[in-house]
Amino acid sequence: MKRTLQSIDAPATPLFAAGAVALIAATYGLARLGYGLFLPAFSAAFALSPAVGGLLASGTSVLYCAAALAGFRYAPTRPRLMTLLAGTTAALGSAGIASAPGTAFFAGSVLIAGLGAGFASPALVELVQRNVGSGKQKKFQSVVNSGTGFGVVAAGTLALAAGSSWRLAWGLIAVITLAAMIAVLRADTSASTSISGGDGGRGSGGGSGAASDAQAHAVSLRKLRRPIAAAFIFGAGSAAVWVHGRLLLQEQGGMPTAATAAAWVALGLGGGAAVLTAPWLARHAVGTTWRVTVLAVAAATGTFAVAPDIVILSFAASALFGLAYTSATSVLIIWASQVSASSAAGTSVLFISLVLGQSAGSALTGALIEAAGFGSAFVAAAACTAGALGFAPRRGEPR
Template identity: 75%
Template structure:
């Protein structure tokens, strides 16, 4: 698809890439996904019931979608503002979690902390476009997206290292988030471009080429992928502990392995950039399906659980990078397209969480996880990108 005119690109230095990776790590892996890792400690401190804990997780997903839709509207023309919102909401929410003395204040802080991730992806997709030469953009988009894995690793280390001192851990998360945001904004070279250079992006309107027809296939694929991948994200640790009998320290280690796999997706960036999206989508989502099935195969074997976790993290993060690349192929604005596809992904995860939970209650973990694996396989084979896109 032919793109609209883009502003003159200036190559940003390594600080921009490091800051962008760190901001994704902070907003996704720490401020948003860190909630689940710290949930046992939170439940003790605030006497959270499983129902309340689940409602908070659902609430963060709803607000994530709202922020992502705001990114659809404004990230193409105001990426620095969206970056500022991403960092400040995640940092303020994290600081609020650290300071909260009541369940009400804690719940509000969790919701605020989870909003930042919704702003971050579309903002950074746009800033990468503005700060990177055309031939390097797909590679750097994948590198930045791998930040989620680094964040999950850091969250796991903090959960193990701080234990009952979880408030200090969340102070550190707030500081890391602010530092990453400042690093991105300082290293962004597009802020120095003239108004005429940016005029094509400053119209303030969503791209007209982003239609239901062009988005139907990728939106469906993202939703199905989210539905299938939710089993591991939401119920994976419960499977390993309840079905496999593994101690919580070991399951936390498995989540660190998952994060390391996600961080390793940075090594897959050149491969993702070289190959067709049709190929990369099928390979990465089928790998998620295989890892999901492996979780249920022998949850009592720590070595297999660690391997499955690492494969899941690598494949899942790479698949979301493919979604970013795919968004750039169906839209004149990768930022707006990414907002829509990631919103569909999160909505699919919300549906998948509930469906997997119901299947676990009805037939146990094994059938539920195998069903999730099948759903991922359907998304990989039945809804891959069409054509010869690169």
């Protein structure tokens, strides 16, 4: 990838930093994860059955993977296009939810809104590499990734404040998403400082160049086998809290709906606080940071299982889960950058594995809840999460 030294070493502008964090917050925390927080209001407005609500959630996961696959293919060379798609799909979907006249239109809008997150991560991983000096990239990637937590806080706050005015809330989400996308595209300096043509990326090259790219990706995929397995198992275990956590607090802990939404605000605050872990993640080896963050997620999940009726512990577990989960996904981004020929493509692969694991884990946890109860299901989820430790980097692998 041919860029001038100025574009490699120039510090990212405050506008780029704020826009990148906001775009992750909007596409992940609001447009994608906000669906679950607003599901009670959606179900009342459109007479959604639990089965239909679950199918829509699964559908967003499938389309997320499709968008992330597009990111795998195009983000290394066309990150601005992927950024445009991220913001446009999330904003259009959110606007569609806000204005939906009926169930079919609403369902289609939910699916479109979920696409944005799949485009966003690989696009921003690449843009961070192009706009941030190499010595600060690991820290900056973690800072941007913490935007998910801020988005969850915003979604929880909107769910509490909006009440029956959920259409206004989702119209606001659309506006926030568009503003964040525009900020990133305006602040990105890589296109103007690029020597080669195209979207600030590589030239197309000849046949031998294409063969070299294919060979490099094959090598990268072999090196990604351990983090792919780790991401899948981690996703399967963490799904219990994301999908069934509020129901556990409500049914087993006896919390009112407003209190469980507040617990999710605490989860989001924990996720936002992951920005404070960025220097620690950048200084330590991936093996160390992966083990610590995965163990913390497992501990938080286990706390949900054993103390759902103790409000202080439940809120603390929510905050710890948000902090550790967001930090763990930052570790996956750093891990991908160290073993993959393309950080953007590697991140796409690992996040697809993560989401596929969450899809499988949510279904298995639901089945366990029906068969053995919430406590046993969440203990099993905590054990599954801890199982991801078995695929941590071996000694001597990336730092």
